[in-house]
Each structure stands twice: as structure tokens, then as C-alpha cells.
Amino acid sequence: MFRYLVRRFLQMIMVFIATTFIVYSLMYWTGGDPIQALAGEKPVSDLQRAQLTRIYGLDQPFYERYWNYLTDLLHLDFGTTLTGRPIKDILVDAWPITMQLALIAIVVTIVFGVTAGVIAGIRRGSIFDNATLVLTLLVIGIPSVVLAPLSQYLFTIQWKIFPTTASGNPTWYELLLPGIVLGSLSVATAMRLTRASVSENLRADFVRTARSKGMPGRRVIGIHVLRNSLIPIVTFLGVELGSLMAGAIVTESVFNVPGVGFQLARGLKTEDTPLVIGIVSVLVIVFLVANLIVDLLYAVLDPRIRYE
Amino acid sequence: MSDFESVAATELHTATPGPAGAPNAPGQPHTLEVSKPRSASADAWRELRRRPLFWVALVIVALVLLIAAFPSLFTSADPTSCSLSNRMGAPSGAAIFGYDVQGCDVFAKSIYGTKNSLLVGTGAALLAGILGMLLGVTAGYFGSWWDVTVSRIIDIVLGLPLLLAGIVFMKRVTNAGGGQTAILIALISILGLLGWTTAARVIRSSVITAKQQDYVHAAKMLGAGSGRIMWRHILPNSLAPFIVIITMALGSFIAAEATLSFLGIGLRPPAQSWGIDISTARAYMRENALPLIVPSTFLALTVLAFVILGDTIREAFDPKLR
Numbered sequence: 001m002f003r004y005l006v007r008r009f010l011q012m013i014m015v016f017i018a019t020t021f022i023v024y025s026l027m028y029w030t031g032g033d034p035i036q037a038l039a040g041e042k043p044v045s046d047l048q049r050a051q052l053t054r055i056y057g058l059d060q061p062f063y064e065r066y067w068n069y070l071t072d073l074l075h076l077d078f079g080t081t082l083t084g085r086p087i088k089d090i091l092v093d094a095w096p097i098t099m100q101l102a103l104i105a106i107v108v109t110i111v112f113g114v115t116a117g118v119i120a121g122i123r124r125g126s127i128f129d130n131a132t133l134v135l136t137l138l139v140i141g142i143p144s145v146v147l148a149p150l151s152q153y154l155f156t157i158q159w160k161i162f163p164t165t166a167s168g169n170p171t172w173y174e175l176l177l178p179g180i181v182l183g184s185l186s187v188a189t190a191m192r193l194t195r196a197s198v199s200e201n202l203r204a205d206f207v208r209t210a211r212s213k214g215m216p217g218r219r220v221i222g223i224h225v226l227r228n229s230l231i232p233i234v235t236f237l238g239v240e241l242g243s244l245m246a247g248a249i250v251t252e253s254v255f256n257v258p259g260v261g262f263q264l265a266r267g268l269k270t271e272d273t274p275l276v277i278g279i280v281s282v283l284v285i286v287f288l289v290a291n292l293i294v295d296l297l298y299a300v301l302d303p304r305i306r307y308e
Numbered sequence: 309m310s311d312f313e314s315v316a317a318t319e320l321h322t323a324t325p326g327p328a329g330a331p332n333a334p335g336q337p338h339t340l341e342v343s344k345p346r347s348a349s350a351d352a353w354r355e356l357r358r359r360p361l362f363w364v365a366l367v368i369v370a371l372v373l374l375i376a377a378f379p380s381l382f383t384s385a386d387p388t389s390c391s392l393s394n395r396m397g398a399p400s401g402a403a404i405f406g407y408d409v410q411g412c413d414v415f416a417k418s419i420y421g422t423k424n425s426l427l428v429g430t431g432a433a434l435l436a437g438i439l440g441m442l443l444g445v446t447a448g449y450f451g452s453w454w455d456v457t458v459s460r461i462i463d464i465v466l467g468l469p470l471l472l473a474g475i476v477f478m479k480r481v482t483n484a485g486g487g488q489t490a491i492l493i494a495l496i497s498i499l500g501l502l503g504w505t506t507a508a509r510v511i512r513s514s515v516i517t518a519k520q521q522d523y524v525h526a527a528k529m530l531g532a533g534s535g536r537i538m539w540r541h542i543l544p545n546s547l548a549p550f551i552v553i554i555t556m557a558l559g560s561f562i563a564a565e566a567t568l569s570f571l572g573i574g575l576r577p578p579a580q581s582w583g584i585d586i587s588t589a590r591a592y593m594r595e596n597a598l599p600l601i602v603p604s605t606f607l608a609l610t611v612l613a614f615v616i617l618g619d620t621i622r623e624a625f626d627p628k629l630r
Contacts, residue, residue, distance in 0.1 A: 023473075
């Protein structure tokens with residue numbers, strides 16, 4: 001287990017360096033003149049240009065600049081936006097809101113996806129099973145650029161059930177619809193995974209043993225089947241975090257939720273490259289760490305998995 | 309479970325050779341068919357033919373391809389000739405879904421937007437398919453350092469969520485101010501370069517399993533070269549899951565294009581794209597919802613058709629899922 005931990009950690013460091021390198025070199029080769037972008041419409045004199053080039057370290061070679069970027073990242077310094085606000089401040093404000101949204105999304109995924117998956121897995125071939133299968137297919141196929149605006153139109157304008165947009169300091173109620181929209185993207189996959197693994201585990205030897213020992217059905221399902229069926233779902237939820245964050249960009253900008261995705265969309269709209277790069281770097285790191293945690297949880301959940 | 313058993317039972321039943329009688333007797337041409345064991349793909353095709361969902365998806369895909377190739381067959385209106393006097397015009401005989409905020413024909417815009425979506429989707433799927441197949445097969449077949457390298461590259465690419473890396477890359481391209489063609493090529497290459505990993509992983513693992521099969525050893529002993537073994541003996545066995553993944557990826561690439569265009573870093577307004585249409589219509593949806601609903605429906609149906617197509621093919625090839 002310890003050897004696996006070390007190996008997995010080294011692997012994550014390698015992936016981290018490579019992904020930040022890709023993101024940084026893309027930014028480095030970005031067309032346009034960063035100093036002119038900073039000055040806006042005003043002309044920049046040669047002296048000012050030379051000074052700003054020094055201050056921002058633009059005269060340093062590529063590798064040195066990448067190294068600076070990397071060490072800044074590790075010191076949790078994500079740079080400043082074009083308007084001079086530290087990106088860290090923006091993130092500090094935006095994270096709790098996105099986390100609230102993600103929490104609603106995950107609760108929705110678990111309540112609807114996993115529950116429906118368990119029922120469908122136990123009653124395979126029933127009407128419930130077939131109906132949910134077709135329904136999940138529909139949900140998988142509808143991208144968030146369609147789902148978010150359409151549900152906003154239907155549930156806030158056509159039928160005024162929810163507020164159309166969230167306020168600067170959103171309440172749980174305001175976040176409910178965006179959270180459900182965000183969660184519904186992964187409900188379908190969660191349901192299918194649960195269904196497949198529950199129905200596979202129901203056929204397993206250990207379940208038959210438990211049954212023949214005279215264990216009541218509820219206990220067999222709750223302890224033997226569910227615990228083992230949880231394993232692929234935990235991995236899925238971790239990996240899904242990436243698409244959840246990507247989906248949050250669209251959902252948050254549609255519903256005006258001032259979270260991380262909203263800030264990213266704003267950075268794109270206002271051509272604020274440092275803000276975009278800063279947020280993307282943070283999201284990539286969050287994604288990597290989440291994957292690492294998921295891999296470790298794997299070993300805790302499944303006693304059969306013992307890494308060499 | 310019970311239906312799985314019954315399927316297995318019928319398979320067994322049809323696979324048993326017919327009762328005594330000359331197999332090639334004239335009058336009984338079907339006996340030969342019955343006694344001959346069917347291949348896995350023929351089996352899957354029989355299963356697929358029975359599924360109405362498969363045919364629905366196939367018809368939608370064919371229709372969407374037709375619209376992309378010949379948009380003028382479906383509408384006589386020009387999506388770029390807009391007149392502000394038609395602003396938010398109600399549906400009429402000339403424009404069945406009315407006009408949008410700029411006075412453009414809503415239906416015509418969605419019809420002409422199909423081409424770009426499919427171009428990006430198929431282009432990216434093709435690129436991802438070729439990359440995934442080449443790297444997956446060679447990594448699985450040759451193993452050793454090449455396998456390690458490819459696997460690490462896969463880890464790195466998987467560490468970059470598709471949309472996030474797409475955003476950084478497309479930001480760079482749109483900052484550089486390329487034309488529509490440059491943006492299209494950029495979209496195809498970034499989605500293709502980020503989307504090949506799942507296909508490569510699946511191919512790699514099925515190649516590793518296939519490599520140890522007797523028929524591969526036999527082919528090797530008969531003197532077949534690496535290229536021939538990979539192409540003729542190993543690849544056909546990994547083809548089914550590969551096709552499924554690529555079909556589903558095509559749907560997600562189309563959705564990603566719409567998302568990037570929606571965020572303003574994909575195609576730009578003179579070009580027709582469902583993502584742009586949805587993004588502009590959203591601001592005016594209180595006034596008129598049709599410009600939002602029509603491109604949304606086109607996008608959802610297209611993505612849905614590819615996802616369903618992939619899903620039904622997978623179910624047909626995987627008897628465990630039946």
C-alpha cells in the first residue's frame with residue numbers, strides 16, 4: 001500500500017507538471033501584446049514598455065517564466081486580473097458558491113441516480129427499469145448548453161417556480177434549479193453504473209452465501225450488495241468532478257451564479273487572459289487532487305484491492 | 309437475468325444443426341444458414357435490427373447529414389440576409405419558426421448551422437479515432453517502453469478536462485484572430501487531440517487480451533508480420549467497442565463545439581452555429597422563446613441520435629447488457 005501511495009503520488013506530480021506546462025505554453029504563445037492589453041487603448045512609450053517588461057518578467061526566457069508560474073501556483077499565488085484584482089481574492093469569493101452548487105448537484109445525483117439505479121438493478125427487466133433506461137438516455141444526450149437555458153425558460157419564465165437569476169450572495173433556494181441542472185448531467189451515468197454493478201453483485205457468490213445463511217433481504221442488499229456496488233460510483237463521482245466543473249461554466253453563467261465558472265466565463269467575455277489561465281490552472285489542480293483521493297478511497301472501500 | 313437466459317436458450321436452439329437431411333438439398337436453402345454458427349457481428353446485427361430506437365437514431369443521423377450536405381433543400385431562406393423590420397417576427401409561411409432579434413430566419417439559421425457542427429464533430433471524431441487506434445494498437449502490441457510512454461501520455465491528457473483545455477486553446481486561437489477556417493481547424497484539432505484517450509485505452513486492453521490468443525500465435529508462426537497481425541487479426545476483434553466509443557464521442561464533440569461557441573470562443577457570428585444562436589437568443593427569451601428553442605432542439609436531437617446509436621450498438625455487441 002505504501003509503495004502504491006508513493007508511485008501514485010509521483011505519477012500525479014508528473015501529470016501536474018505536464019498539464020501546467022501545456023496550459024502555460026498555450027498562454028505563452030498567446031497572440032497579442034500583453035503590455036498593450038494592460039494599457040488598453042492608450043499608447044505605450046518605449047520607457048514604460050521596458051519598465052513593464054521588467055516588472056512582469058517578460059524579458060526572461062520561457063523556462064524561467066514557466067518555473068516562476070509553477071512556484072507561484074504552489075504558493076497559491078494565481079496572479080492578478082487585467083484590472084489588477086488578485087485572482088486569489090476572486091477565488092476566495094467564488095469557491096464557496098460553486099461548492100454549494102456542486103453539493104446540490106451531487107446530492108441530486110445520489111438521490112435520483114443511485115436510488116433509481118439500485119431499484120432498477122434489483123428489478124431488472126421491469127417497467128421501472130426500462131423506463132429509467134430510456135429516460136437516462138435522453139438526459140445523457142442533452143448537453144448543458146441546451147438544458148440550462150431551456151430549464152431557465154421553462155421553470156423561471158413560463159412557470160414561475162424558481163427565481164430567474166441568482167443574486168450576488170445566493171441563497172440555497174436560488175441555487176436549487178442551477179444545482180439540479182448541473183446534477184442531472186451526471187444522474188444518468190450514475191444510474192446506469194449503479195444498475196450494472198448492483199445487478200452484477202446480486203449474482204455474486206457472497207450474496208448467495210448470505211442469502212442461504214438466512215439473512216433478511218434488506219440486510220443482504222444494504223450491507224453486501226450496496227457496499228460493493230459503491231466502488232465504481234465513487235470513482236465515477238471523482239472523475240465526474242471534471243465535467244461538473246466544465247458544466248458549471250455554462251450553468252453558472254446562464255443562471256448568473258457568481259461562482260468559479262461564472263468568473264471564468266466573465267474572463268472569456270472580457271478577454272481577461274490572466275484570469276482565464278489562473279482559474280483553469282486551479283480547476284486542473286482540483287481535478288487532479290480529486291482523482292488522487294478517489295484512487296485512494298478505492299483501496300479503503302474494496303478490501304480486495306490491495307496495491308502491491 | 310431471466311431474459312438473458314432465454315436469449316441464451318434461443319441462441320443454443322438456433323445454433324443446433326437441423327435434423328438429418330442433405331444440407332444442400334434444393335428446396336431447403338435455409339438449412340445451411342441455420343447450421344452454420346453465426347459470427348459475433350452477425351449476431352449483433354440481428355439484435356440491432358429488432359430495436360426501434362436504433363432505427364430512429366439512424367434516421368435522425370441520416371437526416372442531419374443530409375441537412376449538413378444540402379441545407380438549401382430544406383429552406384429557401386438565406387440565414388445571413390436579415391432585415392430588422394422582421395425583428396422577432398411571428399411564425400409565418402415564409403419563416404415557419406419566425407424571426408430572431410436581428411430579423412433573421414430562425415429555422416434557416418439552424419439548418420445552416422448543422423454543417424459546422426457536423427464538420428467539427430466528424431472531423432474531431434476522425435482525428436481522435438485515428439490517434440486512438442494507432443496509439444492503442446501499437447502500445448498494446450509492442451508493450452515495453454512504448455506502452456509506458458503512451459500510457460503516461462494518456463494519463464496527462466486525462467488530467468486535462470476537455471472543456472477547460474479547449475477554453476485555453478481556443479482563447480489562444482481567437483486572440484490570434486484567425487478566420488473561420490482557422491477556427492474550424494483549431495476546434496477539430498483540439499477536440500481530437502483531447503478526445504482520443506478512451507478509445508486508445510479500450511483498444512490497448514483488448515489488444516493485450518487478443519495478443520495471447522492461439523490464432524495470433526498461429527499467424528505469427530505462419531510468418532505474418534507485425535503489421536499484418538495487428539491489422540488482420542487483432543484489430544477486427546477490438547472494432548466493436550471502438551466504434552461505440554467514437555460514435556458517442558462524436559456526439560460529445562458536437563456538444564463541446566456548441567458550448568465553446570456559446571461561451572464566445574468557438575465560431576464567431578458571421579458563421580452559423582447552434583451555440584451562437586442559443587447564446588444570443590437567451591438574452592431575449594422573455595420576448596420570444598422560439599429562437600432559443602429551435603437551435604436547442606436541433607442540437608439536442610443531433611447529440612441524442614449519436615449517443616443512442618452508440619448505446620444501441622454497444623448493447624447489441626455485449627450480451628451481458630441485454
